[in-house]
Amino acid sequence: MPPELDSLLFGEIDPPQRLLMGPGPINAHPRVLRAMSADLLGQFDPEMTGFMNQIMALYRPIFGTQNQWTMLIDGTARAGIEAALVSMVAPGDTVLVVNFGRFGLLLTEILTRIGARIETVDVPWGEVVPMETIAAAIERTSPRLVATIHGDTSTTMAQPLEGLGDLCKAAGALSYVDATATIGGMELAADRWGVDVVSGGLQKCLGGPSGSAPITISDRAAEHIFSRRHTEAGIRMDGLSDGKGPRIGSNYFDLAMIMDYWSEKRLNHHTEATSMLYAARECARVALGEGLKARFARHASAGAAMTAGLRAMGLTVFGDDAHRMTNVTGVYIPNSVDGEAVRKAMRELFEIEIGTAFGPLQGKIWRLGAMGYNAMKHKVLLTLAALEACLRMEGYALPMGEAVPAAIEAWG
Known part of the structure; x- marks a missing residue:
């Protein structure tokens, strides 16, 4: 290999196996990835x-x-x-x-x-x-x-x-x-x-x-x-x-x-x-194999569970409940908490990504998604448990152990 090219070559792509629980993109379904090959x-x-x-x-x-x-x-x-x-x-x-x-x-x-x-x-x-x-x-x-x-x-x-x-x-x-x-x-x-x-x-x-x-x-x-x-x-x-x-x-x-x-x-x-x-x-x-009604119900359950878990932590959910999307939930970042530090800890310690915000909401809310292949009960529960731990590490006092049971009950 010519030496001038050696420094331009990188290793094979091997991204971390993150759980993408932000507003999108999310983890692709394995069947979709197989189809692409x-x-x-x-x-x-x-x-x-x-x-x-x-x-x-x-x-x-x-x-x-x-x-x-x-x-x-x-x-x-x-x-x-x-x-x-x-x-x-x-x-x-x-x-x-x-x-x-x-x-x-x-x-x-x-x-x-x-x-x-x-x-x-x-x-x-x-x-x-x-x-x-x-x-x-x-x-x-x-x-x-x-x-x-x-x-x-x-x-x-x-x-x-x-x-x-x-x-x-x-x-x-x-x-x-x-x-x-x-x-x-x-x-x-x-x-x-x-x-x-x-x-x-x-x-x-x-x-x-x-x-x-x-x-x-x-x-x-x-x-x-x-x-x-x-x-x-x-x-x-x-x-x-x-x-x-x-x-x-x-x-x-x-x-x-x-x-x-x-x-x-x-x-x-x-x-x-x-x-x-x-x-x-x-x-x-x-x-279509899942059935659209069942799929919509699964997304609604995931959104309800995410919302209930966040509220059980004592956090304030953003926006009008009557018109909330089922697949993305906004939640206010507590005043005493560094929002980006929490996102970094979620990513580095738990390999979970949650979203930041735009415009007038930038730095004020996080956006948590549960959609597609990630609108699953265990993925919502893992996200809530990780967020609870990261908030605690930032010194935020919250009711420990309440989010996951609340989410399980809300899922139905």
């Missing part, structure tokens, strides 16, 4: 396109939809968000963002880059936006699109969405929901809600790695998206445009082109991320 296929191999069709069928019940256009965007959950927004919104369009946390602010940041005219309806972090407030904002702003988050992990709140689609349709608006943090852990009901586009990610309740973004698109939204094609004749087989007509701001995130790729046309757009498709497929198989 399967052999690669060419993107137009009949076996591969067959897997793509299976993905479409598998994710329809997970999204709660019959939408034909249910597929994957290659990239992290944010790729799904950006593909949806850049494909539905043109510069100058008015977009109403229902904002109750960090990820509502992300929507506004992406929309600013698109050149949209942004209106927002806001509430303090820890609350959700009442539907009547959204209705008034729609009437006031006449938006082309209404965009919101289902569960915002920054605040641990889940926005109610019943009736949102009807409000939007009555106003002639499209609707978009980012369900990254809830897909596979809380009910999604795209058809019942009447929302047009919903996107998600694998790395939270679905128990997979980050890198693939499931998405579902209504026929109404698809018609709008296809109307923004690069040419009236459609996309050429080489995926290039002749420069005529309107174009969206991204080639990679052009949903019209991606939808043609996932259709029976199989028009070339990009090389499919095969291993991530395998992961997404297995995530869906695991979820």
Whole structure:
């Protein structure tokens, strides 16, 4: 080996076996990791396109939809968000963002880059936006699109969405929901809600790695998206445009082109991320094999147990109980405690990771997750016991031995 290369080589990757009990990502299900090790296929191999069709069928019940256009965007959950927004919104369009946390602010940041005219309806972090407030904002702003988050992990709140689609349709608006943090852990009901586009990610309740973004698109939204094609004749087989007509701001995130790729046309757009498709497929198989109702109940039990255990320690849980996400719980850091010292001790002594916070909550709360493969009773109990020990080491006086029994009782 040339000596100049020797110093650039590192050992084989051997990460610590941490229990990821923060707001995500979480530990991937072993079945998903095994699926990712399967052999690669060419993107137009009949076996591969067959897997793509299976993905479409598998994710329809997970999204709660019959939408034909249910597929994957290659990239992290944010790729799904950006593909949806850049494909539905043109510069100058008015977009109403229902904002109750960090990820509502992300929507506004992406929309600013698109050149949209942004209106927002806001509430303090820890609350959700009442539907009547959204209705008034729609009437006031006449938006082309209404965009919101289902569960915002920054605040641990889940926005109610019943009736949102009807409000939007009555106003002639499209609707978009980012369900990254809830897909596979809380009910999604795209058809019942009447929302047009919903996107998600694998790395939270679905128990997979980050890198693939499931998405579902209504026929109404698809018609709008296809109307923004690069040419009236459609996309050429080489995926290039002749420069005529309107174009969206991204080639990679052009949903019209991606939808043609996932259709029976199989028009070339990009090389499919095969291993991530395998992961997404297995995530869906695991979820549907468990049964969605049972899966949602398991996440609800895990969240209830985590909340009960934290309160049994004498800690104050953040936010509105009525609208708390089942899979992420925020808890105030006691005034006398160094929050980062506790997180470090959790990580170094117990190999458990819990989350810090964003924006106005930074340094004020921890965020503890129990989702996907980690929404298990023993993992919640281990996390609570470790947190109790680390708080004690920091000199915080708390009722010892109360958290685990409280969590067991709350699990039911």
